[in-house]
Amino acid sequence: MxxxxxxxxxxxxxxxxxxxxxxxxxxxxxxxxxxxxVAVSARGLTGPYVAAGFGYSIASRRVFSIVDNYACPGTVLPGFGAVQLNGSNGCQTHAAPGGLSGHAIVGWNMSGDSGWLSGVEIEGRLASESGEGRLGGTSQVSIPGITGYTNTASGAYRAAITGGVAAFGRFGYNLSGWVPFVRAGVGIAQFRESMDFDATGSRSCTLVSGLPSCTSGGVVSSRRSSVLPSALIGAGLEIPYGRFFARIDAEAEAAFQPSQNLMRTLANQAVVTVTGGSTGTAASTVGQASLRSENWIIARRLMISGGFRF
CATH class of the missing domain: 1.20.5 (Single alpha-helices involved in coiled-coils or other helix-helix interfaces)
Structure with missing residues (x-):
């Protein structure tokens, strides 16, 4: 018991x-x-944030062509061929701007402690997104009554996106601080293009009273810088590290640039004659140069950033 x-x-x-x-x-x-x-709410995303990082871009190509009376004639002349570059037309080329850029972002999440997120942000970018296409080459000229000769020319067309500013609306979903998102906005892009062409090694010859009379081309260059309106769309992911976060973005920017025609730049300028003195004080060439590509410049970027939420 x-x-x-x-x-x-x-x-x-x-x-x-x-x-x-x-x-x-x-x-x-x-x-x-x-x-x-409570912990998710305490570290909620509502409020301001900043971010900065780097990106790499590839843009649609810009096709450029030049026509003059010496190296790149616009009409077929007997015995005269346009200069060739590596076996193709050396009077037409293209440039596809691309390369590195740096950016800074300031934003404000207006909601997003849990569930759906919405906000606005401003992005500024400095870039070296550039491309170049070569112009020129050589051509053999054979005209009856005139000793055969070789025409030569050289040059390049360059295009570059050097920066921009844009304002975005942003929408996403808060998964305990992980935020997949999409964004869309409008802005401006700084676009520069230039052309240099040296046709002093090219001649146009005819027979005058049984004697050859030859005139050579000259040098022409053009520079233009434009601020273009643009539209942007993108998607990305934020990865949290407390108040800090990493961010990966894919972005496409479309900017409108009217085709360029340099006829007014090239026409009525002095040329240099081979069989006598110069006809003017400045060497140039007569003709036209223009862009024959689509007017939209589409830049596609992949960006990596680090940020902080206040």
Whole structure:
């Protein structure tokens, strides 16, 4: 009997000691979901943030062509061929701007403590997104009554996006600080293009009273810088590290640039004659140069950033 009493007493003591522990375990377990929800809310995304980083871009190509009376005639002349570059037309080329850029972003999340996120941001960018296409080459000229000769010319067309500013609306979803998002906006892009062409090694010859009379081309160059309106769309992902975050963006920017025609730049300028003195004080060439590509410049960028939420 005594032995049974001792066993029951020990069992009761064990149960009594276990109840507080079980109660504590139940309370702690039930509080975990609430704690997680509070923690997510405490580190919510509402408010300002800044970010900065680097990107790489590839843009649509710009096709450029030049026509003059010497190296790149616009009409077929007997025995006269346009200069060739590596076996193809050296009077037409293209440039596809691309390369590195740096950017800074200032933004404000107007909602996003949990669930859907919306906000606005401003992005500024400095870039060296450039491309170049070569012009020129050589051509053999054979005209009856005139000793055959070789025409030569050289040059390049360059295009570059050097920076821009844009304002975006941003929409995403907060997954405990991980934020997949899309964004769209409008802005301006700084676009530069230039052309240099040296046709002094090319001649146009005719027979005058049975004697050859030859005129050479000259040098022409053009520079233009434009601020273009642009539209942008993109998507990305933010990865949280406390108040800091990493960010990966893919972005496309479309800027409109009217085709360029340099006829007014090239026409009525002085040329240099081979069989006499110069007809003017400045060497140039007569003809036209223009862009024959689509007017839209589409730049596609991949960007990596680091940021901080205040």
């Amino acid at each position: 005594l032995r049974l009493v001792l066993v029951l007493t020990a069992l009761a003591a064990f149960v009594a000691g276990s109840v507080p522990a079980l109660a504590q375990r139940d309370v702690r377990s039930s509080a975990i979901p609430d704690f997680d929800q």
